[in-house]
Amino acid sequence: xxxxxxxxxxxxxxxxxxxxxxxxxxxxxxxxxxxxxxxxxxxxxxxxxxxxxxxxxxxxxxxxxxxxxxxxxxxxxxxxxxxxxxxxxxxxxxxxxxxxxxxxxxxxxxxxxxxxxxxxxxxxxxxxxxxxxxxxxxxxxxxxxxxxxxxxxxxxxxxxxxxxxxxxxxxxxxxxxxxxxxxxxxxxxxxxxxxxxxxxxxxxxxxxxxxxxxxxxxxxxxxxxxxxxxxxxxxxxxxxxxxxxxxxxxxxxxxxxxxxxxxxxxxxxxxxxxxxxx
Amino acid sequence: xxxxxxxxxxxxxxxxxxxxxxxxxxxxxxxxxxxxxxxxxxxxxxxxxxxxxxxxxxxxxxxxxxxxxxxxxxxxxxxxxxxxxxxxxxxxxxxxxxxxxxxxxxxxxxxxxxxxxxxxxxxxxxxxxxxxxxxxxxxxxxxxxxxxxxxxxxxxxxxxxxxxxxxxxxxxxxxxxxxxxxxxxxxxxxxxxxxxxxxxxxxxxxxxxxxxxxxxxxxxxxxxxxxxxxxxxxxxxxxxxxxxxxxxxxxxxxxxxxxxxxxxxxxxxxxxxxxxxx
Numbered sequence: 070x071x072x073x074x075x076x077x078x079x080x081x082x083x084x085x086x087x088x089x090x091x092x093x094x095x096x097x098x099x100x101x102x103x104x105x106x107x108x109x110x111x112x113x114x115x116x117x118x119x120x121x122x123x124x125x126x127x128x129x130x131x132x133x134x135x136x137x138x139x140x141x142x143x144x145x146x147x148x149x150x151x152x153x154x155x156x157x158x159x160x161x162x163x164x165x166x167x168x169x170x171x172x173x174x175x176x177x178x179x180x181x182x183x184x185x186x187x188x189x190x191x192x193x194x195x196x197x198x199x200x201x202x203x204x205x206x207x208x209x210x211x212x213x214x215x216x217x218x219x220x221x222x223x224x225x226x227x228x229x230x231x232x233x234x235x236x237x238x239x240x241x242x243x244x245x246x247x248x249x250x251x252x253x254x255x256x257x258x259x260x261x262x263x264x265x266x267x268x269x270x271x272x273x274x275x276x277x278x279x280x281x282x283x284x285x286x287x288x289x290x291x292x293x294x295x296x297x298x299x300x301x302x303x304x305x306x307x308x309x310x311x312x313x314x315x316x317x318x319x320x321x322x323x324x325x326x327x328x329x330x331x332x333x334x335x336x337x338x339x340x341x342x343x344x345x346x347x
Numbered sequence: 348x349x350x351x352x353x354x355x356x357x358x359x360x361x362x363x364x365x366x367x368x369x370x371x372x373x374x375x376x377x378x379x380x381x382x383x384x385x386x387x388x389x390x391x392x393x394x395x396x397x398x399x400x401x402x403x404x405x406x407x408x409x410x411x412x413x414x415x416x417x418x419x420x421x422x423x424x425x426x427x428x429x430x431x432x433x434x435x436x437x438x439x440x441x442x443x444x445x446x447x448x449x450x451x452x453x454x455x456x457x458x459x460x461x462x463x464x465x466x467x468x469x470x471x472x473x474x475x476x477x478x479x480x481x482x483x484x485x486x487x488x489x490x491x492x493x494x495x496x497x498x499x500x501x502x503x504x505x506x507x508x509x510x511x512x513x514x515x516x517x518x519x520x521x522x523x524x525x526x527x528x529x530x531x532x533x534x535x536x537x538x539x540x541x542x543x544x545x546x547x548x549x550x551x552x553x554x555x556x557x558x559x560x561x562x563x564x565x566x567x568x569x570x571x572x573x574x575x576x577x578x579x580x581x582x583x584x585x586x587x588x589x590x591x592x593x594x595x596x597x598x599x600x601x602x603x604x605x606x607x608x609x610x611x612x613x614x615x616x617x618x619x620x621x622x623x624x625x
Contacts (some may be wrong), residue, residue: 101579110575114466141449171419172466188450189469191603195567201577239526248517249569250581250589287565289473291527297388299479299615301379303528311528325469337577 095211097204098338110166110206114198116169119206127166128207132180134214134339136193138326140174140185146217146273147176147183154179157182161248172196186326190287191325197333204339213340220283220324221293222347223316228276231342232268233283236257236327239292241284241318245328258285261340268342276346283343285328293323322347374483376616388484390477394447397484405444410458412478412492412617414471416604418452418463424495425454427460432457434506464604469575471604475611481482482617482620491542491618498561498602499571500625502593505555510546510623511561513537516603517570518532519562519596523606534610536563546620554624559599561621564607600625 104110111118133327139144144163151157156178166175167184171194177182184200186193222229235243236258245256265280272278290298294308315323327343334341382388389396415421422441429435434456443464444453450479451474454461462478464471482490500507513521514536523534550556568576572586593601605621612619 096372099577101574101576103574103579103583107575139449171417187465187467187470188473189465189467190469191471191565191567192465194565195466198568198576198578205577239529241529248565250572250585251592264621285467287472287526289469290476291525294528296379296381297385297613298379299483299596301381302488305381314529331576340465343557 077167077332096338097209097212098202099202099205100336102223104202104281108110110202112203113288114170114195115167115175115199115203117167117199117203121331124203124207128177128182128203129178129206131177131182131204131209132212134182134184134195134204134212135184135212136184136200136216136330138186138188142218143174143183143185144176147178150181150183154181170248178339188289189325190285194329194333198331200338201333201339205337209219211340214262214334215268215341216326216330216343218324218326218343218345220322220345222322223284223320225279225281225321225345225347226277229347230272230276230278231283231322231345231347232265232278232280233260233327233331234262234265236343237287237318238328239284239286241282241315241320243282245332247287247329247332257335257337258331259329260331260342261334264340264342268344278294280322281314282319283327283345284315284323286323286325288315289325292332320331360500373477373502374616375487375490377480377483378614382480388480391479392448392450392473393445393453393477395445395481402481402485406455406460406481407487408458408484409455409460409485409487410490412460413480414462414464414474414478414492414494414608415496416464416466420488420496421461421463421525422454425456425459427435427458428456428461432459466567466577467603468563468607471551472607472611475608479611479615479617481614490619491620492612493546493619494608494621494623496602496604496621496623498623498625500600500601501562501590501598503557503599503625504555505625507563507625508550508554508556509600509625510543510556510558511538511609511622511623512540512543512558512598513604514561514563514609514621515596515598516606517562517564519560519593519598521560523610525607525610535613536606536609537613538609538620539612542618542620546622557599560597561605561623562593562598562601562605564601567603 122128166171174185186196237243243258245258247254286292387398445451452463464474515521521536523536525532564570600623
């Protein structure tokens with residue numbers, strides 16, 4: 070899967086599409102029998118739809134999707150990709166494909182899609198449901214999805230990049246609890262190990278890169294041991310004791326989206342990886 | 348608490364500040380002993396701070412905070428408030444106070460603050476932590492906070508407004524489970540009943556207004572019984588059976604932020620209410 074090198078690559082490297090076929094001949098698939106019965110599928114939060122847009126024409130060539138929290142950063146990433154892929158100065162300037170809504174921002178540069186997802190599991194989950202349907206409707210094949218972002222680190226040098234091997238919850242368990250109606254279903258949060266290894270090989274000498282577990286919480290303050298929220302009922306000692314236990318369980322960084330990202334990628338045939346700068 | 352009428356009021360009505368004193372003499376308070384020991388408090392996601400900004404001068408007169416998911420809508424609401432309060436055409440045009448970040452948008456019109464919070468519990472939770480600290484640092488007193496938005500309804504006419512009496516989780520329980528480090532703490536999600544009653548009295552004849560429970564989920568698709576997500580493993584019958592049970596438990600609308608909103612308002616001395624259009 071050399072193609073993933075695009076993320077940490079020098080500009081003279083080419084994008085190669087992964088050779089190994091993923092499940093179901095590499096297509097991104099939905100797991101919803103109701104969708105086939107629908108005349109129209111409206112992707113509400115992306116301001117796109119199967120009747121209003123020609124999704125295969127617009128997105129059929131997508132091979133890489135990069136997602137991150139902040140709209141500005143995902144625009145900056147798309148601009149970076151324009152330079153890397155030599156797409157600068159083309160007629161079609163970088164436009165926000167989701168301009169019809171202010172929920173998410175989306176930019177396309179050749180085979181690379183760059184999308185913002187906001188903060189937290191619910192916000193990225195809405196985007197992923199609609200993105201996966203978009204890739205499915207567009208008949209995209211062999212798609213690699215990489216979450217890029219920043220987060221707090223655990224026992225790693227500031228400026229390092231942590232590549233996630235598995236996302237864990239607040240209790241260090243490699244699972245995501247999805248409530249379906251009022252039933253709790255536990256889903257695996259293991260990410261694509263081949264892709265993670267390929268990304269690790271792309272690391273350069275100018276910043277440390279390591280593989281580790283990423284802990285995903287529902288809360289930035291009380292859930293991550295921060296002492297400066299509006300509410301805090303634990304001591305600095307308790308915080309350090311918890312973070313030490315997390316470190317001993319293999320956690321190297323803490324953020325707020327990785328468990329649902331990993332769970333949904335696995336279920337829908339997307340090769341997923343998370344690379345977070347500390 | 349006549350002052351709350353500003354939300355559904357005609358433009359010739361005045362804002363009156365609530366007469367009853369809230370807990371701790373009406374001040375918004377934090378529950379964090381560590382904050383007093385900090386030299387500086389940086390509200391990272393609002394791009395504001397105690398050393399970089401004179402928070403009492405900027406925000407000390409705030410009496411009403413209105414929060415909603417979409418940045419564009421919260422700007423439109425602030426523009427509406429400009430008209431309602433006769434603040435149009437002033438020198439200082441409506442500027443986004445959080446322009447230094449793209450996480451949230453914030454506008455101030457006289458004593459009214461309008462802020463976006465993104466989608467989902469984690470996203471609104473980060474904003475509320477920092478908003479509560481902001482109001483605390485600014486020494487604001489007798490603050491009323493109202494969540495405004497849209498959501499799916501249950502057995503209510505489209506166009507209705509549901510005023511939340513209590514927020515419930517996916518299991519119809521009036522509680523919010525907050526993970527603190529790796530301990531689960533259950534918090535009450537009851538909202539200010541006097542404020543809810545006052546808002547109900549403000550209703551007008553042009554749309555139905557009712558009081559009811561608001562159900563808050565972590566997910567828009569599988570968690571709310573939608574049949575059109577990328578993943579769906581339940582039948583239409585199962586969905587309807589679940590929604591019927593929710594209705595029988597008193598639920599009149601379903602959204603993704605109300606439990607943590609209610610829990611944090613209660614804990615920090617903010618009179619909170621949620622008014623959602625179906």
